[in-house]
């Protein structure tokens with residue numbers, strides 16, 4: 300339970316399914332947390348959930364729109380003010396769009412790239428001085444199985460997720476001399492509140508989704524968000540000391 304004890308972690312998209320599961324697991328493993336999300340109300344719920352699960356956890360919630368470049372410096376400054384350092388950055392915030400490329404609007408491209416790709420770059424840039432000072436700094440970027448397995452209908456999202464893989468490797472090469480490891484996790488189908496809401500109009504309950512067989516992966520099921528949080532935790536921890544520029548697929552074996 301001490302993989303992250305003494306470490307401070309920033310997690311973006313912490314109000315979402317994977318972000319909240321990661322926040323709780325990191326807290327269980329001893330981390331101090333700066334949880335960031337644009338959805339202030341749900342972020343407050345996640346803050347309460349983590350504090351209830353791990354009494355005494357050191358945690359600040361930072362409502363912010365990471366799609367704005369200026370947010371990155373503010374998030375790092377608030378984290379340093381609260382905890383004095385940053386050891387781990389989990390870039391996880393993400394949005395989706397369902398426009399085929401022949402109908403993809405410029406404003407959607409800009410939004411997707413700002414949140415899903417550029418926020419990862421800006422937060423990394425702003426956190427790097429502190430991550431270097433840490434001596435064992437780690438960045439974990441959350442991409443997607445669709446970085447490698449693109450499909451029709453979500454091109455903007457899939458392109459941004461592929462960009463995260465490229466950025467992860469570039470940053471790993473640039474930062475290796477500074478002792479900062481940079482890795483990525485690629486989730487597959489993960490059962491989050493977003494997907495539960497998405498399938499509700501089709502009459503499917505969360506329980507239906509939990510038990511249905513899916514074609515998407517060879518395990519034929521959805522992941523629980525905690526199953527994605529485990530590889531994020533491991534890459535963030537010193538146990539992954541020889542891993543940089545790595546990509547872990549947490550996707551149940553996506554069918555191509």
Ligand SMILES: NC(=O)c1ccc[n+]([C@@H]2O[C@H](COP(=O)([O-])OP(=O)(O)OC[C@H]3O[C@@H](n4cnc5c(N)ncnc54)[C@H](O)[C@@H]3O)[C@@H](O)[C@H]2O)c1
Nearest residue numbers: 312314315316317336337364365366392393443486488489
């Ligand atoms: N759930 C899946 O099936 C799945 C599969 C592959 C990859 N992923 C990726 O995993 C990550 C987490 O996904 P999730 O399923 O938990 O999604 P989610 O929608 O539940 O959570 C994403 C969170 O990001 C926040 N966010 C969105 N825009 C933001 C902004 N501008 N500033 C700050 N926060 C913002 C949202 O409010 C939300 O809380 C995402 O990057 C997603 O693309 C998810």
